[in-house]
Amino acid sequence: MGEKEKSTKKELFSWVIAIVFGIVIAFVCREYVFSPVVVKGASMIPTYENKDVIIVSKISNIDRFDHVVFKAPYEDEYYIKRVIGLPGDTVEMKEDVLIVNGVEYEEPYVNRKTETPMQQRITENFTLEELTGENKVPEGFIFVLGDNRLKSADSRHYGLIPIDSILGESKLRIFPFQSIKLFW
Template sequence: MKGKNTQKNELLSWIVVLFLGLMIAFICKEYVFSPVVVNGASMSPTYEDEDVIIVSKISKIQRFDHIVFRAPDEEDNYIKRVIGLPGDTIEMKDDVLIVNGKKYDEPYVKRDSDSEKRVTENFTLEQLTGEKTVPDGYVFVMGDNRLKSYDSRHFGFIPIDDIYGESKVRIYPLNSIKIILNPYEQ
């Protein structure tokens, strides 16, 4: 009799451990972090098509972070770089980003080194959106591959509530595993 009870207890303990493991994994995926597959070339060279990233759902979003959000015009998610936060003014002049009057170098933007061709057209936030500043509850985003990116220059502001999370780690392809850092916080 003792052998049957021991086997039963062993089986029950395995079931409990597996159940708890699955519950922890589910909670983490739903509320803490989740894998996402990058689709398209709009963030090249930072991310390539079919890269797999880990997205933090609990990060505080800051300027120049990479975010995944619900696309404004389809069922997909997009990944883009946050350029403007609520209250920011944004301007692009002669391929130089100006946020709140401060010029930023953009080393992450895909440029053709053999050409002097501009990759980002001149604009002001007001010209694109009719707003002088990014409204409360919204962000302004652009892709790193400016010539191929469908972003806030085309569809406007992204509601902060539509942000799925911030990219933290690229885990695939294996030869490109990388912790993602904000270029202005390093």
């Protein structure tokens, strides 16, 4: 075997090692650090539109008002919703005002456009206890709502979400390109 053949084999081997290493890094990142997800449906309009592509961080700490992707309770799909109640929180809605732990919050992210001009409320009145039987969000669970309350199936319908069903937090919208946005 000549010097040129050895050099070519060595070069080829180094490329194979680099490609394999790159594939392993990509797999580890996708599995444990971040993942792309396609938004389905209208439950988070105006924050997200149907078919938006987002990047989900799997290593984020989840806080109130974060957008989280989680395993749907009754389907083999993932949903995206906004975290409203964390473990230990009380949650209620009164006259379209969100109240968490006795503090009123403005919700500028909520879609307030309605198809019925006479409709005054976007979110019906409720308390956490009326919806779930719990007066506080229990340890290991969160309470979520969609931003498009009139078209969102969320914790008002299927109850509390187990924290271990959360895939991660939405950090970046990458598609459509004209709507790229970083979420902090």
